[in-house]
Amino acid sequence: MDKRLIWLAVGSFTMSTVGFVFSSLLPSIAADTHTTIPHAGHLITVFSLSYAVGAPLLSALAGTADRRRLLVAAMLAFVVGNGIAATSVSFTTLLLAQIVMGMASGLFAATAQATAVSLAGSEHRALAISIVVGGTTFAVALGAPLGALIAAFWGWRGTFEAVALLGLACATVLWLRLPRGLSGMKLTLAERFSAIGLPGVASSLTVTYLYLAGGFMIISYLAPLAIDGAGLSKMALPGLLLAFGVGAVIGNLSSGYLADRVGATRMVVLSLMSALVVSLAIAFGLHLLPRGLAGLLLVGIMVPWGIIGWAFPPAQASRIVAFAPEVAHLTLSLNASAIYLGIASGTALGGRVLENTAAANLGFFAALFPVAALATLYAGLRSYRRRFAASLAE
Numbered sequence: 001m002d003k004r005l006i007w008l009a010v011g012s013f014t015m016s017t018v019g020f021v022f023s024s025l026l027p028s029i030a031a032d033t034h035t036t037i038p039h040a041g042h043l044i045t046v047f048s049l050s051y052a053v054g055a056p057l058l059s060a061l062a063g064t065a066d067r068r069r070l071l072v073a074a075m076l077a078f079v080v081g082n083g084i085a086a087t088s089v090s091f092t093t094l095l096l097a098q099i100v101m102g103m104a105s106g107l108f109a110a111t112a113q114a115t116a117v118s119l120a121g122s123e124h125r126a127l128a129i130s131i132v133v134g135g136t137t138f139a140v141a142l143g144a145p146l147g148a149l150i151a152a153f154w155g156w157r158g159t160f161e162a163v164a165l166l167g168l169a170c171a172t173v174l175w176l177r178l179p180r181g182l183s184g185m186k187l188t189l190a191e192r193f194s195a196i197g198l199p200g201v202a203s204s205l206t207v208t209y210l211y212l213a214g215g216f217m218i219i220s221y222l223a224p225l226a227i228d229g230a231g232l233s234k235m236a237l238p239g240l241l242l243a244f245g246v247g248a249v250i251g252n253l254s255s256g257y258l259a260d261r262v263g264a265t266r267m268v269v270l271s272l273m274s275a276l277v278v279s280l281a282i283a284f285g286l287h288l289l290p291r292g293l294a295g296l297l298l299v300g301i302m303v304p305w306g307i308i309g310w311a312f313p314p315a316q317a318s319r320i321v322a323f324a325p326e327v328a329h330l331t332l333s334l335n336a337s338a339i340y341l342g343i344a345s346g347t348a349l350g351g352r353v354l355e356n357t358a359a360a361n362l363g364f365f366a367a368l369f370p371v372a373a374l375a376t377l378y379a380g381l382r383s384y385r386r387r388f389a390a391s392l393a394e
Contacts, residue, residue, distance in 0.1 A: 050102025203380025214369025247306020
């Protein structure tokens with residue numbers, strides 16, 4: 001394995017940490033900026049939306065630019081965004097910082113995966129991409145709880161400062177270690193989105209979007225759910241995120257093995273059904289149990305929830321690649337955009353739920369999304385099989 005892939009993974013870890021640590025920062029940010037937690041949730045929405053848009057748009061604009069320069073430029077822009085966030089004096093400035101960070105993260109992610117394939121060779125494409133994407137998994141497992149712990153002692157600004165320092169170190173190593181002359185592939189936006197029209201791809205992207213939207217209706221507002229709904233203390237948040245992260249690593253590592261054994265589609269169906277059960281368990285538990293027991297339920301469900309939540313992405317990516325292996329670089333990029341569109345939508349909708357009802361009700365609304373995803377998956381499979389049968393008959 002090319003050791004330079006590790007630093008691409010560290011870059012993914014650094015950028016993804018910002019997206020996943022926000023659930024613990026929202027109460028402090030809301031208090032310091034004199035706003036509400038649902039309104040502060042717009043920061044997650046803006047970051048995720050900027051990521052989803054930035055990945056295809058900036059990659060198309062970058063064209064054949066040198067990937068080493070592009071990756072370092074994206075990382076430095078991300079560092080600047082964190083610096084702006086750490087020194088911001090208004091909520092508007094924080095929002096602008098999220099746009100900078102989200103766009104930079106989207107460009108970095110798309111470029112890093114392409115660079116990883118170039119360094120490892122096409123015959124090791126899947127392994128190279130998995131190493132880079134693995135940085136995101138460790139952002140959930142380690143980055144988010146560490147960021148929450150830093151915020152607990154030095155405030156939410158300290159979290160952004162720490163992420164900026166890590167990003168600066170990563171940019172330096174990438175500049176020194178990556179080879180010069182790795183040019184990108186020039187694809188227009190139309191060419192990047194053309195893969196959506198391939199059989200099975202559109203419905204699969206919709207399933208990804210719905211799954212993440214449902215999950216992040218709860219995850220983004222874990223702080224009010226834990227503190228107001230379950231009666232836990234603010235200091236419990238790093239532990240909750242760590243437990244979720246441990247489950248995420250287990251789910252991510254086991255998903256590929258299980259998908260090979262039982263099939264990727266079965267794994268996706270199992271994840272969707274489990275997500276439905278978890279959402280309802282959280283909702284009913286917080287409604288029906290005393291606050292002490294509700295807190296224990298939330299603590300106890302974090303590891304299995306992490307396993308369930310992160311068993312989905314590898315299995316779903318495998319399904320999407322299988323529909324059109326020859327354009328995997330396009331479909332995986334689109335899937336990443338669907339993930340962050342789902343995060344943006346789920347956070348926005350969750351915020352509206354919190355504005356009008358108790359945090360405990362988030363689970364009921366979140367449960368609607370895996371149901372919709374299962375229906376979309378079933379309809380998409382039927383359509384794909386009909387088209388496949390028709391092509392064989394011709």
